Amino acid sequence: MASLREYLRRIGRRGGLKSRRALPSETARDMVRVREARRAFRRFRATCFWSYRPDLAIGIADVPWVAEQLMKHGDREAWRVGARLCR
Numbered sequence: 001m002a003s004l005r006e007y008l009r010r011i012g013r014r015g016g017l018k019s020r021r022a023l024p025s026e027t028a029r030d031m032v033r034v035r036e037a038r039r040a041f042r043r044f045r046a047t048c049f050w051s052y053r054p055d056l057a058i059g060i061a062d063v064p065w066v067a068e069q070l071m072k073h074g075d076r077e078a079w080r081v082g083a084r085l086c087r
Helices: 002-016 025-043 060-073 076-086
Strands: none
Touching: 025 060, 025 076, 060 076
């Protein structure tokens, strides 16, 4: 029983330490921006992106375009999402 408790304590501590992934923070931020842009594209497709195909691939280079379209053609909520993407 003590060895099981020691094992669980050891693996729990290791999980609580800093991540071992070798991903730079800038890359992680870019991944989040792309994910948010894709989510906004789907969410506001009917109002801001109706003339584009629904399966359009959004990448890091497309994030400023998505933000611009949201702020130009969308309502207040779309504008807010676009402004958040611009940060």
